[in-house]
Amino acid sequence: MAEQQNSSQQKQGGRKPAQDLNQVLKVRREKLAELQAAGKDPFVITKYDQTCHSREIVEHFEEMDGREVSIAGRIMSKRVMGKASFCHVQDKLGTIQCYVQRDSLGDEAYKEFKRMDIGDIVGVKGYVFKTQTGEISVHAEQVTLLSKSLQPLPEKFHGLVNTDIRYRQRYVDLIMNQDVKETFIKRSEIIREIRNFLDGRGFMEVETPMLVDNAGGAAARPFITHYNALGEDKKLRISLELYLKRLIVGGLERVYEIGRVFRNEGLDQRHNPEFTLMELYQAYTDYYGMMELTESMFRYLAQKVCGSTTIYYGNKEDGTGKEIDLGKPFRRLTMEDAIKEETGIDFETIRTDEEAKALARERGIEFEERHKRGDIINLFFDEYCEDKMIQPTFIMDHPIEISPLTKKKPDDPSKVERFELYINGWEMCNAYSELNDPIDQRERFAAQDALSAQGDEEAQHTDEDFLHALEIGMPPTGGIGYGIDRLVMLLTNSAAIRDVLLFPTMRSLKAENDNIEDKKD
Incomplete structure (x- = not known):
């Protein structure tokens, strides 16, 4: 059962409704079980020979054009169109499009690619080229599933915008933003x-x-x-x-x-x-x-x-x-001069703790009885000056x-x-x-x-x-x-x-x- 994007996902976290989510989780685990039964458990793989990253290919396209590369990352989008498909793979430096063709991969490998999900981590080996629409891409000759994602990512349109979820699940935040x-x-x-x-x-x-x-x-x-x-x-x-x-x-x-x-x-x-x-x-x-x-x-x-x-x-x-x-x-400015500049008050003329406290009361600045003249000066700076120091x-x-x-x-x-x-x-x-x-x-x-x-x-x-x-x-x-x-x-x-x-x-x-x-x- 193919996993479908759902426009009714919750905007705050990009999650599907509970019933839909449970079905997605079930399908993904079934796919993993099928792979394991066929002796193709992705979690058995220990390494992948990654030769370059997406940004390197894009920034140095003229010298990379036609060169064979191996990239690795997470599938962020996937568009299946019969004998040929497109997906975008995200690595630490960015995202690059991959063109996946049945004739290049073979029937069985192409069928396996079509069953991969958004969020799966793959290795793609192929050569660099530019599509007719001008997008720098990798023409895949081999796609290897390196890790199966058992949880769906937030829906792409809404993304991950809820700050509480973003901070608690920073790993998802880094993927989506x-x-x-x-x-x-x-x-x-x-x-x-x-x-x-x-x-x-x-x-x-x-x-x-x-x-x-x-x-x-x-x-x-x-x-x-x-x-x-x-x-x-x-x-x-x-x-x-x-x-x-x-x-x-x-x-x-x-x-x-x-x-x-x-x-x-x-x-x-x-x-x-x-x-x-x-x-x-x-x-x-x-x-x-x-x-x-x-x-x-x-x-x-x-x-x-x-x-x-x-x-x-x-x-x-x-x-x-x-x-x-x-x-x-x-700029260099003494604390007392900063206060004088903002308020006109010259603390050089206020020499005792009691005088300073009286001035604080007059200005509505809260203080504790144990505070002395120096503490009051600091409170005045915090109240009147700190947020003015832009440069x-x-x-x-x-x-x-x-x-x-x-x-x-x-x-x-x-x-x-x-x-x-x-x-x-x-x-x-x-x-x-x-x-x-x-x-x-x-x-x-x-x-x-x-x-x-x-x-x-x-x-x-x-x-x-x-x-x-x-x-x-x-x-x-x-x-x-x-x-x-x-x-x-x-x-x-x-x-x-x-x-x-x-x-x-x-x-x-x-x-x-x-x-x-x-x-x-």
């Missing part, structure tokens, strides 16, 4: 080019622990797990910082790590509880050195990956997008209260030598002139411990081994952390962080169904 595949190919390219850039600057890539006793280096609540072999709880790291600084103490001078970190926080368009972070540390430089490195790296990545230092984010068709110029020097802007000289691992500015100890880069209204990275004074660091850890005692679940804790490392001696150092997922969003024009994570964090299907039932009740 070529732009999704291109995004993840580009993600891999971005990470490769980051490594190339840093290698050219003498950096060494390292790996540090994910399970830690003290999850420090950032203001975030950690995940906690139990280590059975040791009989004690461990935390999943929230940052890479403290171990990488230990390596600077050890004399490695230029180190970086690209790895997963885990923060027990909410989900939204730009946040996932596990995400990819890159941190790097360079001895004998400061936050100005980190600005130069960052500006150079972003410019390099845009040119390499996007082909230009001018990129576009958003929808160009309806005019809601933005052109972002990474080729010009990035690349370094926001510098943060309040000391929100920067427990950063060197004070020598001329103003209420501020630290820190910057964040903002592009498209997003924080893209966070950098410091690293604090290397162990006495000052101990005092700041103590202040963080006090915040924790007051109920701040994101406060850091004293790390005695890290303090011991600083007492051994760490040179002046510049350090920086980049959110790789957000960088990929920018360079691939992706709307949400889930669009650049192959397998984003999602509520389990059981929990999702329970939630739906609760709402019904």
Whole structure:
């Protein structure tokens, strides 16, 4: 029984109605059983000699014309017309048409081809040619079934558009949506080019622990797990910082790590509880050195990956997008100057915690009683400035209260030598002139411990081994952390962080169904 395309498939996931789907599943399994009974089980095949991909044939047609090739991929469409048929085979680089003729394959092989289904994985051996309509194709001389698809793909007209299904079944999303595949190919390219850039600057890539006793280096609540072999709880790291600084103490001078970190926080368009972070540390430089490195790296990545230092984010068709110029020097602005520019408020004239809180009340900005003047400044920046930073802007000289691992500015100890880069209204990275004074660091850890005692679940804790490392001696150092997922969003024009994570964090299907039932009740 031939499987038919059904226009009544459900638009949200491209699925057939349940009764129809059950019949399709039955037919496909019957076809597999027949193949196995005839000694032609596709799952017995262990390899196939694939000589090229679809895009190579299309892009180099003049030299490939008439050449014998072997391609492999998934059947995405099939049109049977008596003695000759057409199908489209999709591989990792694209899709190519195959012309399948009974006289070229033989009666039995052609009959087997006709019983193949959309979604089956095949190997096609034949020669390259161009059809009368001008489509570059492969004239099949041999078609080998390499894997039988027992589940139908979403119907082609509707595709896979339901985002929940797309994220849960990314394997189907990659098959049905070529732009999704291109995004993840580009993600891999971005990470490769980051490594190339840093290698050219003498950096060494390292790996540090994910399970830690003290999850420090950032203001975030950690995940906690139990280590059975040791009989004690461990935390999943929230940052890479403290171990990488230990390596600077050890004399490695230029180190970086690209790895997963885990923060027990909410989900939204730009946040996932596990995400990819890159941190790097360079001895004998400061936050100005980190600005130069960052500006150079972003410019390099845009040119390499996007082909230009001018990129576009958003929808160009309806005019809601933005052109972002990474080729010009990035703007540099202190946090207080940014606030003054947007609101007219000069925090230089507001010197006490109470004055800052009174101003926050006047402006309707929520804060906690434990907050100090520096915390209020940060809240004002978040409220009035962050989303205005469309073109690349370094926001510098943060309040000391929100920067427990950063060197004070020598001329103003209420501020630290820190910057964040903002592009498209997003924080893209966070950098410091690293604090290397162990006495000052101990005092700041103590202040963080006090915040924790007051109920701040994101406060850091004293790390005695890290303090011991600083007492051994760490040179002046510049350090920086980049959110790789957000960088990929920018360079691939992706709307949400889930669009650049192959397998984003999602509520389990059981929990999702329970939630739906609760709402019904």
